[in-house]
Structures are given as structure tokens and as C-alpha cells.
Amino acid sequence: MKTKITELLGIEYPIIQGGMAWVAEYHLVAAVSEAGGLGIIGAGGAPAAFVREQIQKTKELTNKPFGVNVMLMNPEADEIAKVIVEEGVQVVTTGAGNPGKYLADWKAAGIKVAPVVASVGLAKMMERAGVDAVIAEGTESGGHIGSATTMTLVPQVVDAVSIPVIAAGGIADGRGFAAAMMLGAEAVQMGTRFVVAKESIVHENYKKKILAAKDIDSEVTGTTHGHPVRQIRNNMTREYIKLEKAGAPFEELEHLTLGALRKAVVEGDTVNGTLMAGQIAGMIKEEMTCAEMIREIMEQAESLLKIS
Numbered sequence: 001m002k003t004k005i006t007e008l009l010g011i012e013y014p015i016i017q018g019g020m021a022w023v024a025e026y027h028l029v030a031a032v033s034e035a036g037g038l039g040i041i042g043a044g045g046a047p048a049a050f051v052r053e054q055i056q057k058t059k060e061l062t063n064k065p066f067g068v069n070v071m072l073m074n075p076e077a078d079e080i081a082k083v084i085v086e087e088g089v090q091v092v093t094t095g096a097g098n099p100g101k102y103l104a105d106w107k108a109a110g111i112k113v114a115p116v117v118a119s120v121g122l123a124k125m126m127e128r129a130g131v132d133a134v135i136a137e138g139t140e141s142g143g144h145i146g147s148a149t150t151m152t153l154v155p156q157v158v159d160a161v162s163i164p165v166i167a168a169g170g171i172a173d174g175r176g177f178a179a180a181m182m183l184g185a186e187a188v189q190m191g192t193r194f195v196v197a198k199e200s201i202v203h204e205n206y207k208k209k210i211l212a213a214k215d216i217d218s219e220v221t222g223t224t225h226g227h228p229v230r231q232i233r234n235n236m237t238r239e240y241i242k243l244e245k246a247g248a249p250f251e252e253l254e255h256l257t258l259g260a261l262r263k264a265v266v267e268g269d270t271v272n273g274t275l276m277a278g279q280i281a282g283m284i285k286e287e288m289t290c291a292e293m294i295r296e297i298m299e300q301a302e303s304l305l306k307i308s
Contacts, residue, residue, distance in 0.1 A: 001298065004164040005187035008112060008132060009091055010065050012036030015177070015294055016135075016166060018191030019069020019093055020143065020276070021045065022265040023202055026054050028290070030061035031199035035291040039066040040093055048079035055087045065090045067112075072097030085109045093135060096144065100129050114166060118146025123157045123165075134161065135189050138169030142192050142278040145169075145220070145230050151183070158184030172280040174300020181305060192278040198289045203268030207287065209275055215282035221257075225250045232275035236260060 003014045015037035017024060021044025029039030039062075041054045051068065058066055068089050070080055073096045081102040084092055092099075092106060094115040099106075106113055107130065114133040117123040123134045136157040138150025146153075150169040158165045167180035168189035180188045194200060196207045209232050219233040221240045231237060240256055257274060264273025288296070 001302065003186040005133065005166060008164065009038055011038050013294055013298055014187030015297065016040065016093075016187055016189040017194045017290075018141075018168065018189050019043070019067070019095075020191050020195070021071070022261055023191075023195055023200065024069070025201060026057040026061065028194060028197060028200050029054075029058050029066050031197065031290040032194065032294075033058075033062045033064040033066045035289075035294045037290070037294050038091060040091070041066070041068045043068055043070050043074060043080055045071065045074050046076075048076045048083050051080050052083045052087060055083070055089060067091030067093060069093045069095065070099070070102075071095055072099060081105065084111065098125075098129075099131075103130055116168070117157065118148065118153070120153075120156050120160045123161050127161045127163050131163065133164040133166055133186070135166040135168050136185075137189070138167075139230075140170030140279045141168060142218075142230050142276040142281075145228050150180075154180065154183040154185055170278060170280050172283050174297045174302075174304060176280070177297055177301040178304040181301070192281050193284055193293065194290070195277065196284055196287050197293060198287055202265050205268035205270045206264050206273075206275060209270050210277050210281045210284055211287065213277065213281035213284070215279070218277060218279050218281060222253070225253065229274070229276070230278060232277050232281065234273075234275060235271045236274065 005014045013036045017032040017039050019040035019042040021042045024042035029041050032039035043051045091112045112132045115126050116135045116137050126134050136154045138153050139145045154167045164186040166187045166189050167185035171188045171190050172193040177188050196210050218230050219237040220228050220230050222228045224244045260274035263269040264275050
């Protein structure tokens, strides 16, 4: 399937894997890219040296395009931005801030840039800054979220900008893909679905939680301090929300989640770890390879969209 995004990024299918911290490492990234999508390394809060290593290891497994997601709040964001140029990465996605100060260097290196946006205003600002595309991410997503739904956000962003729009949030199968295309998107980004890919290094306990999830099993924490995060409900989320309701200061709440994502992804702690996942988790019932997943999504989507 050819779209403006497949042509822009040099990929076979308009499916992008979300740059999830601790989850999106080189095994998963290379598998997605090899399957015809675009794998994205999740830099998260990692140091620049780790990101460089991930890039180099990904290159050992694939010669197809892949990208890096830069969390702009990372204290080493400046160094990571340089590493991306030095290592010849082809695509960058960004979150948690404005990538403006890096754009000149990235564009000079021929890197395609697509920030995650949660509002029309931010999408227009990013277009004026000179980015190549935007990822309109709805509140259905796992991890850090905005307030608008994918269904309402994507078409409004499509109408507001002239650059390609990638839809994210609540997409896990061919029906969601087809719906995103009908809303005007040129590609989709998926996170939660790829967490349970066979190539994903995520702990089996975490994967089982997603595979067993029901439609009502996600919870949003952090609404009181303006940094909402969607995850699967567990002991940690219950304690966090209890403290939020009691008016606990941000520092106390932050201490509760310190290292919690690593606990879930690496150690398999599903009680006190942060099990980031979108509302779509209730639809995910099977662990598949990235190639099987992408093939199934595209076959279903093409049937629905009547593409020959």
C-alpha cells in the first residue's frame, strides 16, 4: 500500500511501531522494519551511549529504515540528537516537548522528523517549524496521553495541516487501520499491539496481563498534576489514585512510580510495576511475530478499503 508516509519514509506498509521506553529495543525494532513497517527505538530516559548501542545493534539485524523516538525531557536529549545524526538514523519521532532546536541539524542530515501531537495547535506549530509529518495521538493510547480521542483529533489535525498525519491511539487491527485512513491519516502508529509481539523482549508476565485484559482494565494516573499516564490497573495504580485523591504532593507520587516501568518490562512485576497499555489491550488476544501481525492487519484493512 502506497501512501505519502510510505514514500516519505521508504517503507512498504504504513505501519509505525511506537517508540516505547524499555520496550522498543533493537530486537523489536529490526523485526518491525524487516516486516515492512517502521521500527522505532524508544530512547525514553536512557543515556546517549545506550541509544547509540541500540542503533548499531539494529543495523546489524536490518538494512531497512528505522527510527528513534526522543523524549525531549531526557537530560541527555542534546547528546542523543547528535548521536542520531552521527549514526545516520533516517527517521526521528519526538515526545514531551518541542524539537525545534534540533530541527536544523536533523534536516541538514536528511532526517525525517515526525513529532507526536495531542492538539491541533501543536500540530500547526510543528508544521511551521518545518517537520515532515505529525503523529496525532489520541487519549486511548498507553503511556503519556492527551485529552482528545483519536476519532476526533485525527480529522481535525488532517484539516489543519498540509503535511502527512499519522494516527495513533486505539489501533490494533485492520479495522482500526482502515478507520484511520478514512479519517485522512497516511499511516498508523501502534504501541500496545507490538508489546506482545514474539520478538518483543518484554517480560512474559507483562505480556500475559495485556493478553488477559478486558475493555475496562486500563486506568489513568497523574491527572491532578497534568501528566496523565494510561496503564493497566494494578496495586500501584490503586495506591497512586488514592494518594492523588488525598492531595499528595507531586514528589510523593513521583517516588511511587520511580523505576516502575522497568520493574514491569524487565522484572515482570505486575503488582507494583507500571504496565503501560492502551484501551485497545482488551482486543489483543494472541502473541504473533511482527510479520504475521502486519500481514494480518494489512489483509484485513485492504479488504475493508477494497484495495486490489
